[in-house]
Amino acid sequence: MIKPNQGESPATIVSSPSESFINRRKVISTLGLASTALCASTVPSAAWFWKDDDDIPVVKVNSSSGRSRSLNNAAGEFPEEWVRLQGRNLKGYASYINSLKLKNISTHDVISAHAKQRGTVWNCLPPRQWWKRMGYTLKVVDRVSSTIKVPVKEIVSAYRCPKYNARCSGAKRRSWHQANVALDVKFHTSARTVTAHARSLRDRGLFKGGIGSYSSFTHIDTRGTNVNW
Numbered sequence: 723m724i725k726p727n728q729g730e731s732p733a734t735i736v737s738s739p740s741e742s743f744i745n746r747r748k749v750i751s752t753l754g755l756a757s758t759a760l761c762a763s764t765v766p767s768a769a770w771f772w773k774d775d776d777d778i779p780v781v782k783v784n785s786s787s788g789r790s791r792s793l794n795n796a797a798g799e800f801p802e803e804w805v806r807l808q809g810r811n812l813k814g815y816a817s818y819i820n821s822l823k824l825k826n827i828s829t830h831d832v833i834s835a836h837a838k839q840r841g842t843v844w845n846c847l848p849p850r851q852w853w854k855r856m857g858y859t860l861k862v863v864d865r866v867s868s869t870i871k872v873p874v875k876e877i878v879s880a881y882r883c884p885k886y887n888a889r890c891s892g893a894k895r896r897s898w899h900q901a902n903v904a905l906d907v908k909f910h911t912s913a914r915t916v917t918a919h920a921r922s923l924r925d926r927g928l929f930k931g932g933i934g935s936y937s938s939f940t941h942i943d944t945r946g947t948n949v950n951w
Contacts, residue, residue: 799830800837804844815847822857826867827874832860835877835905840889848881848902855902856880859944862920862929863907866942870919872911878939879906898932904943906936916940924948 805812812833819829838845848856867874882890882899898904909916917935920942924933932949934941 835880845886
């Protein structure tokens with residue numbers, strides 16, 4: 723298993739496709755991640771191999787106003803049982819995603835990826851201490867969307883709690899989805915096109931992470947080391 727951030731420093735990106743990438747030497751001196759300790763009791767079977775928040779790479783983005791969509795569950799947009807299980811976290815998480823000011827990804831898109839059930843097991847929102855981790859990956863995907871000028875169609879998978887992850891066909895026991903740094907995403911274009919552009923941007927220093935090519939979606943994570951499959 724590749725450990726996150728093995729001596730590698732992720733780069734800073736800007737959301738506008740016309741802006742150039744920031745010099746890496748400047749980036750290294752400005753990057754940092756200040757977060758609280760992990761809540762191991764929330765994800766007992768996954769937290770042990772991400773020792774602390776400093777293992778998670780930072781992608782810093784300048785972005786403007788993003789897509790917005792209200793979360794009106796009165797219209798039945800999310801399963802009532804799932805909403806009840808999330809409690810107060812749902813409103814707080816929605817506020818955090820809104821604060822990212824993503825241009826091509828709505829808060830509804832992100833939350834819908836969590837409101838899923840396999841058998842009797844519901845997925846859930848990530849632990850509050852890990853919320854910022856997904857922000858980095860979302861900004862990378864948002865930049866990919868701006869670059870190829872194609873909107874995001876669906877976030878198939880984001881954070882997966884251990885029990886839910888175990889029910890997902892083909893999911894690894896140590897999946898990076900359990901660390902809340904990975905997205906499986908569909909665009910309104912072929913997955914092959916998305917994968918090619920994502921790898922090109924990563925090779926130019928946009929971020930350090932894994933990119934997986936599948937027939938109908940692309941996996942993108944910000945683990946801190948570059949991996950292809």
